[in-house]
Amino acid sequence: MLSNMSPMQYIYNHGGPWPPSAPLGSIIGYAGHYMPQLSQLILDNKKITNQTVINLKGIAMQKSFHAHTSFCYSTAVVYRKSTNWNILNCSGDTDIVVSATTTRYVLNKLGLSVKTPWYAYISYISFLVERILYSMLVQVGGYAVEYDNLTFVTVRGAGHFVPSRQHARALCLFSSFLDGNLPPSYPNIPKMKGALVLYLTLICLVASATQCYGEHGYYGYDPLAKFFKAPSLRKSVNHVNKELDSEYSPVYIGPQDGLKAADKITALPGEPKGVNFDQYSGYVTVDPKAGRALFYYFAESQNPSTKPLVLWLNGGPGCSSLGAGAMNELGPFRVTKGGKMLWKNPYAWNNVANIIFLESPAGVGFSYSNTSSDYITGDTKSAADAYTFLVNWLERFPEYKTRDFLMTGESYAGHYVPQLAQLILHNNKITNHTAINLKGVAIGNGYYDIEAQANGSYDYYWTHALISDEIHHGIVSNCNFSSADPPTEACQAYQSQANSALGNIDNDNIYAPLCSSNTPPWINAYDPCSFNYSYTYLNTPAVQKSLHANTTGIPGPWETCNGYIGSNWDDEPDTVLPLIKELTSSGISVWLYSGDTDSVCSVTTTRYALNKLGLSVKTPWYAWYTQDEVGGYAVEYENLTFVTVRGAGHLVPSYQPARALTLFASFLDRKLPPSNHS
Template identity: 55%
Template sequence: MIKVITTFCLLALFGLSNADIQANKLFELLKLKRSINSPIPNTWVMSKETTKEYSPVYSAQQDGLAEGDKIDALPGQPAGVNFNQYSGYVTVNQTAGRALFYYFVESPTDSSTKPLVLWLNGGPGCSSMIGAMSELGPFRINSDGKTLFMNDYAWSNVANMLFLESPAGVGFSYSNTTSDYDHSGDKNTAADAYTFLVNWLERFPQYKNRDFYITGESYAGHYVPQLAYTIVSYNKITNQTIINIKGIAIGNALIDDETSLEGMYDYWWSHAINSDATHKAILKYCNFSNDSSSELCDKSTDKAWDEWGDLDLYNIYAPICLNPQRNASTTTGSINVFDPCWQYILVDYLNSSPVQKALNVKPTSWGVCSDVITWNDWETTILPIIKYLISNDQRVWVYSGDIDGRVPVTSSRYAINTLNLPIETAWRPWYLNKEVGGYLEGYKGLLLITVRGAGHTVPSYQPQRALTLFSSFLGGMLPPSS
């Protein structure tokens, strides 16, 4: 059993460490996995025939609960908000007292006809309020940590957005049975997320038949396909809740262990972060196709880490947070300039008592990532699940910010290449405002698309390009070629 620490560390002078956000947790998991003698067992069975083994999930009475979850206003939100917001808990296991927190934003226009989209952040064990408040949600937080400004490129402009903190022990989500935190992993996370959706749709029955999509980033490269697989499997069973899932989109996502590490070190070398000698040593001594490591490989990869210095690997060209002390002023931020100290700002805002009261949560010491969960199972590759989804007519988009050094575009390309899918749309640029927004290549059942100038959290760094990509995904059409 491996304890995966997924929280911010408190440092003497600067508080939160840059080494503790979701992509670092992902890398720590991979490195730990390679260092243990016995592999963590895979728990997913990829067979249509296994669907008959599923039993009905926990379902509770939800009548009238939605109105109680409605948010009158978030503290510090700007004037002119013209959309509904809801948040609260959905119980997924009554016996254990396990409940997951959600934040839901309806689209300001035509919410009754627009699709429902679930967003999941990764880690494993990091909060989806990262996405809600610093990426694609309707607001961003000003540097004072107390007030908000509008995100003109919020994904809720084109969809009804549901953010879920998962599993229990992450963010505001909790269990009254603390031993639950020792049994976190891919399998239980997908099961609880499915139970959450079944109950949430009872709470908001107007969304039961709506087109439904799942999106996310980083370790959500596991969460999203696994939840989609669970939904597709359950949909085949008589008398189960039918969730009208249409597809998934995953960004800078871990989908295959071998290609993830290989692609990361290749990216570092090709972007002048590592020396030729170090990269040659990694190629010589490391075999990423097995689940073990060696002393010479570890020495080479440790050298690679030493060489990149004080750099934000989530965006290799972005400034780092040099002054975590926030401005007391309420100067409105810019959606086109991402604050490198976002972590501190987010923690300040979500730990405010008025904010927690507005979000309908218990008083909680909220953290960007969890320090209580133990990750017990994960898949070495998600590629078989992706193939299953493709074979069941699900739309699958894999998108990648091209200046992320943590789960870089090379990792995504290497992983997709192993599927050997026929190419239907040749590699080409896509455009926004007469500029190249990124590049794409269409395969049979899958699209690989990049976002130029975006880091690991794509909507944070390129909000307009991210919204264009997301809108195209929902419409099932490619972004403009000229």
């Protein structure tokens, strides 16, 4: 049925243009044929006609359908005749009908020489909010490469109809094309006269919010990205997962009488009215001799006795589950602009479970140690402390001792979660204290395997039009990420080029806007400055008092991520895949999920890691739904489920809260995400 097909799908299936009754805008892709053919005709007639000559200066093709040989021939002919004018080919990088990848394949067939190598170009705009003209801001508009007489440009975050999705970036690109210039690269931003600034402002009104990295929080400091990009920071090389001792090593269990009542939160400053669930927060000592204590925040469900207990861990290593997970992702509240008030998160995970947010290891957030050497730590010690925390916490909250217990987390929790799960299962067999009733683990955009991480990252960059063909080919040809030997100089050079080529984008979500002080407030939607708000809120004395936090006077402010811990991490295996394989054989539920716009721990790296596990497919890949839209895609293996979340970045619940909650509820129910619209 034609009503269920896009114009380009019709062309693919039927070999011809979309029916004439279709709107003109629907055939933009097929203009990849129209434009070079018409240009060729104009150039040919220019030589033989005595009528007015058409003064053709250039052509720009957007999302062009290039599949047929005729296109390549026509473009080549036009190319040979166009020494005095420009050919521009642009691709919105989120289109799958005529994707940036298909265009790049076609350009490779033309065999053109590179004149200006691939670079990130800047989209420059001003914008009005409530009649206030903000200062001019810049952001990465996409990527460009200049060949001899042909320029290829991507438009970041745009689909098949580029100006529809990215008004400002499309206008800036078009302006450069008309001027015969390449799109501007920072700091080569053209000076604009006042009238043009105002004109662009009116045209680009709030079309593309431009931001720079926030002063505080996850987006200003991306520890895992730095962890990967600076191998010299990694202290362990080719470590394998350690075998656990067959004998139980007793853990510290301290007196817990009265501490639950002391930890109860009366009310958080600025919280909305009508809070109908209990909250607790405070410290659990894990090593009294060293003076080491971990901080937690616990949000019960409205009906806590009927809901499971879930532990949430953020990664880093060195980032806070309170500041990231609770305040910016899946917790019951989000912080408003200004950092003084809270608003209720309708998609909070405590709607369906009782959630513990743990700041781990010591030195992260409000967690601390009186022994400074504790801040040089790693995987093994973090897992041991988290286990000690859980045993003591269950003594403080004994009603949860027999409750179903599940663990979730993201990023470097790809190490934390399976390591802690293994320790729990191991100790459940050999200790005489109350066993932890572990039922499942779920990890989002996790770091699992160093080889899959490296190969998958650079392949993700290329398939999402973030790096050039030449850089990607250089990495594939010169880098052997499965080798224990140090990378060659050539490999390191291409890796450095790749990391530089990305430009100033949010690695956690390659299409997200960046943060600036002028970003207007957002409600019930993703706000790129939200970590700044939680930083202000959690450093407010009244808030810390209500949370029973910072009782020992931690030096310096609370931070979302502790860079010292991340840069001094001294114990991390190159792979945790053996642990994940072990968990799949233990009878617990194992889910891995990936937001598909994250470039730090991308969906590609997770799929490469899964391939190394060699699991059999039980339920083939399918689209799952929520709110009558495709929420992502899922595949069920034997004892492991992999789910993608469409349009989500590294912190999945921040970008797609409704889809994240649907996924989480399915995980709790041990059911695949729904495959229908209902």
